[in-house]
Amino acid sequence: MTSSHQNRARLAAVALAAGALVLTACSGGGGGGGDGKESGPATDKNKSSNFTIGTEADSKGPAPAVPGAKKGGAVTVLQRDAFNHLDPGQIYYSDMLTAQMLYNRSLTAYKVEPSGKAKVVGDLATGPGTASDGGKTWTFKLKDGLKFQDGSPITSKDVRWGIERLYADFETDGPMYIPQWLSGDGTSFRKALPDGPYKGDHLPASVLDTPDDKTVILHFRKPHADTPFATAMPNIGAVKAAKDTQRKYDNAPFSSGPYQVADFKVGKSLTLVKNPNWDPATDPIRHQYADRFDVSFGHQLQDQTRRILAQQGADKNAMSFSNAVDPGMTQNVLNDAGTKARRFVEIQPYVDYISFNMTRLKDVKVRKALAYAMPNGQILQQNGGTTAGTIATNYLSPAMDGYQATDPYGKKAHPAGDTEKAQALLKEAGKIGQEIVYAYRNTDVEQKVAVVVTQALQKAGFTVQKKEVDANTWRTAISQVDNKFDIYRTSWGADWPVPSTVVPPLFDGRQIADGSQNYGHLDNPKVNSEIDRINAITDIKQAAPQWMKLADKILTEDVPGIPTFYNRQFSLWGSGLGGIKYQPVYGTVDPTSVYVK
Amino acid sequence: MTSPSQAAAAGAGGSSPLDPLNITPDGGGDSGKLVGRSPGQLMWRRFKRDRTGVISAFIVLFFLLVAVAAPLISKLYGKDPTTTYGLDRPGLLNEFGYPIRPNGGISGDFWFGIEPTLGRDVFTQLVYGIRTSLLIAAIATLLCVATGVLIGVTAGYIGGRTDYFLGRFIDLLLAFPSQLSFVAFTPVVYSLFVSPEKETPTYLRVMTLILVLWLLGWMGMARLLRGQVLSLREREFVEAAKVTGASPWRIITKELLPNLWTPILVQTTLMLPTMVTVEAGLSFLGVGIVEPTPDWGRMFKAGADYYESDLTYIFFPGIAMIIFVVAFNLLGDSVRDAFDPKTNR
């Protein structure tokens, strides 16, 4: 998924997830001497071992009560970027992903414990789904007592409608795993049902079957072991046909969760109130403590942080789903002892990379020299420092299943880059003075990053041509296969914490095409066949360590890019709120158990 | 829309015939001839007696000198604007990228402190930033003045249909919300110049900004001069020149222009600081000069990002700009007074 970006970068950022809030404003937290160690980020709770697939028992409601939680009160939510979608079918950004948890239920969902452990459990379904036919067929049974906000029951027909409407041509923004697995790769799946369900057509039972009101059966074209994760995307839920206003659904979705949309002013505010027809006994994840969520948009990080820090009036009950503390105010927050109980810094599933364009940089020694020379620590510093991330040492995020802390290029020991090794490699290759075209998106932070990257590369013996690219065209520019750039920042946020959502899209050579995520253009037959082999393993727990091994092999032998930092989420909320926890899959604040003290 | 400074300039720039700044009493030139000294000499004598004027002239000169001699200053001072001292030397920036020493890291080594996050020297950043901004503003001003004079004099002297169409053209350009147009059209102009692959040379960016400032900056001057020429055209000495069969070119250069120097010079001294502030405003809004070229205006944007943890940073570019603009305005006043001692000031 993609975390919500700087206002306008949203789009350009699409695939380049990560970076999140960091990209705004300035960078570098603040001042005050070197006591940050103590008051600084705690140990990261978000680790690979946290993710498991739950059982039917885990999927039973109600959610365990939060100690000390009270009913009533209104939660103020300050967001920078306006939500441009409420339709669960269109949602793919972390801020909206977080918001929809309150009013939308999907087949499966993540149950997050206060310890940070996350389980995939049945949400509408009674469990995480059962596979048959070698993982090609997945069956979900719906729970009893599920209702929409008008009290009408949720049946398998509503889930079918929810999936089929994704085939309509206006549903362009959301993740399309399930439709693609069912009906065809890329956009070809739309041909299976060109108008969605709106003209009375439905997918054949051989593809999507609803034999009775409680059963949904998905028949994929190939086995997919990570189906429970894919059905946890918000668009695999229930949509009531009679209330489906198609495009206009984006402004007034019909709730299946504990809250419903009372008022939505596009670009301004969203008010969520209690949904009286939501039955806590069916829901293993959500609570309905607060009476209301008053979400408002357009708060820059600076004024949002200032307000929550000052806590005047209603700001005492203020939080943000996805906005981080302003990097310029890190010091103010960390030095304020009173914030200790109302902040967290956690690893997000987003990783920043500098991709090396292998179409142009054919010499592996040059790429290795680049990898050694890259000043990860300084790049992170420009992006906001320790509260914005931590130095990356390999391709997988620590929040990814199977992650191991390997560091083949010594990034921890050389945060400013290993100039000597880089120089030696470059000399060995006989390419001292090699010209590198470094493309970067033209934003404040990226301009500063360009300064440190250029410096480090020059020290190592490269000549650097900096090419700034307009933020609007950035993504198209670098995703053209025949682009004329050598290195560029990319990033990737896995949609779920399984490395099969990282290694294949980033490194499968058969994926290379305009717009694909294989920005380094790695096309190694050995890697491709290895990807196929691991993909075929049906136990994802068994596959995870093998993905890790493959990722490290690519990093040390092929070097299609170097990871720079793992993103962190630095959240602050008002002291009037309780029950706040980290949502490790979206990298945001989980609002489902928030209460007003 | 218009920034206040622009509005001020628009007010001063003669969109109305009423602004006091534009009222130039008849023929400073004639009175000069009576005494037998050239108007220039007279003006110089009066100017020298105006202490405020002389001081501001020195300040303005100082800024120009700083701009021109930036490399020399940097050499004497021993630092340059691009080295990231804070990143290279431990002990200057803390782990969050902010100066460890109080007041923005001011010290004997770093007179104006250290820039947060990148750790560059603020003093040389400012010196070089002034250089960039002044260069852009000065060239844009010169182009605007030249265009304004050309179009204003043409419209006023030829009159008739030419005057009408030029007037409507000016109306059209004046109706563009100026700042919005700067923001909207700068990317368009960039895209005209920029090669999609190679690094955009700084001079292209500079040229783009100059071009945009020029396109929407000359109208005030043109209007003002048109009005002046219209009234001068009817005067006896011009009529006389016409009767003696002087060519239009001769009339314009020998008869009209000498009488227009006052408004031109006064307007120019007012326009230059306005251009500096407008250019800074563009950088503040994010369409100006990019890193790593130092830029005065971009320092304000950076300052706005850093102020929560380092308020000191923004004071240096800010106070420098106030001094610069005040000095220029005072100089403009003095120049006007010197040309034209009768003005009520």
Added chain:
Amino acid sequence: MLRFLARRSLGALVIILLISAITFFLFFALPSEPALMSCGKNCTPDALAVINKNLGLDQPVPVQYWHYMTGIFAGRDLTVGHCPAPCFGYSFSNQQPVWGTIVDRYPTTLSLALGGAFVFLIVGVGFGMIAAARRGTVVDKLFSSLSLIGNSLQIYFVGVIALGLFVSGGLRILDEPGYHPFTENPGKWFMGMLLPWLVLSIIFVANYTRMTRSQMIEQLGEEHVRTARAKGLSRRAVFFRYAWRGALAPIVTIFGIDLGSLFGGAMITEFTFNLHGLGRLAVSSVTETDLPTLMAVMLVGCTAIVVANIIVDAAYAFIDPRVRLA
């Protein structure tokens, strides 16, 4: 008068049309892909083509322009739905009717402009008159120097310092700047706008002080004013009845023009204080290559300027009967 208004309105219409056309066509010279805005994470060329079609971007530019302009008066049917007049299209970035956004943002711009203008007009003219009345005294000199410094202040400097000093940092004496609808809570509205008004007006006050002062001094020297004084009218009466009236016209002119430009949105002020008015909308429409929004903001901005000019000219004739409207 009617003829004057008719003629000027016609001229204004031509100007607005020309500006809209220039904006529209220049937009397409930008290297951008507006469709990308609504194309998700796995955006393919096919998906892009569909969106381009939805946005009407597959048609020739002049046709698009024609549809846009006629839509303002007649409304139009878009793939997203019917858009009633005045239709400024649907935003490329959030697929909402642009007109709704403008209507939503305008109160902020209006509050900022009117409140700021009120402050700078009252304070500026007041200072100017005091300075003129006490010409040559310490007060006069003080106001002159103040106005000189005020004239050289920039919002991106003063605003940031003000925020740093009064809103955060040591003195937390002012509320976080922001717009709260007047109709909901006038007190909050006032407190939220106070700092932006003050900072915005600091920059204008200088100009008005200077102008009022010099106009008043000039008027006091005029013959009819001197005659009135000679006839035995009190200094005060002359000052307020005669001189003031003469000085009013140029002030009204400049004020009208300033207000006209503020009605188009004050970008730097809005950015500094995180207000969401037209100025901010304008900048975001540029960065998001959101043509319908950019067009709408441009049209509102230039209409405000052109209308302000007409009103000023008409008012001028009204205040100063010596001026004839041609």
